[in-house]
Amino acid sequence: MKEEKLLAVLRLQRCKAIGDILAKKLIVNVGDVEQVFKEKTAILSKINGIGSHVLKHLFDAKNIKLAQQELKYIQDNNISYSYFLDDDYPKNLQHCIDSPILLFKDGKLDFSNPRIISIVGTRNISSYGRDFCNQLIKEIATYNPIIVSGFAYGVDICAHKAAIEYNLQTIAVLAHGFEQIYPKVHKKYINQVNENGGFLTEFWSEEDPLRENFLKRNRIVAGISKATIIIESASKGGSLVTADIANSYNKDVFAVPGRTTDLYSRGCNNLIKNNRAYLLSSATDIVKMLNWDVQEKAKTIQKQLFVELNENEQKIHDLLHDKGQQLLDVISLECNIPIYQLSSILLQMELKGVTKPLPGKMFELT
Known part of the structure; x- marks a missing residue:
């Protein structure tokens, strides 16, 4: 620009x-x-x-x-940025009427993967919530989704850490500018998040993490994904605001049920009771509701037994066959193909069922 x-x-x-x-x-x-x-x-x-x-x-x-x-x-x-009319602006968010006109980015963000889910919840996560979050992300890792959250205490950082553990791209949406980090104790995770995804914010460099900024941030968390998952929540809280926004965008919302006596299950139970969220008991519920299995089967059917590759496609195929997963930059260097051409070639190979993209601009054979 x-x-x-x-x-x-x-x-x-x-x-x-x-x-x-x-x-x-x-x-x-x-x-x-x-x-x-x-x-x-x-x-x-x-x-x-x-x-x-x-x-x-x-x-x-x-x-x-x-x-x-x-x-x-x-x-x-x-500083990288995306204008709301640009091609690299997150597509799901682009369709939201109140999405930011400008987003600032840091890290290795790649929005080409259509499977994006947001995971939010209480800052006071219980062992039950932590175990559920970790197990959920472990089970859906095979579908290679992007995990979005708000980098806060509790459920947020649990989701980011689990995504990193299972080699998934994770996106942290901040409620302040890039000149600071909140909470400060999470500074130790910055490099890990940047290596496995990155950070997004609409706020200028020196803007503080004010209460109203967190509420504004929630619309990005809800809008950027296909579905929002609430792990644990009290009867009031920011994650319920995120659920309400996701519902207003006609996005799928899931909530993890808990005992009626548990303080941080009341919000989730109320969402389910009032038909504001689907009951989430396992990863299977996500896979079925979002049709991930159907998409996988369709890809399998479309994959040809004998695929004709041109010279450049064959170079890429041979490299990935011999060396396994490779970064986009490495493929460009090894195959002597400029990045601007390589992205288009890899897309064609993906459509042929030969390659598939991974988080962090990695690619492998199917």
């Missing part, structure tokens, strides 16, 4: 009087984010939701200065 366009996105994102829904409406109506700040106010004021109060904040000189500072931080620190 050109510097001028990114600056315009940052200015719009910084405007406190404009949320993501209204920001997208503005962009769509004027045709481009840069045009938002070039358009006459008389034209902008005709857009539903754009009044004098919004226009005052939209053209506030303070926002320009702050946006320029954040742009410098992004450039100086080589």
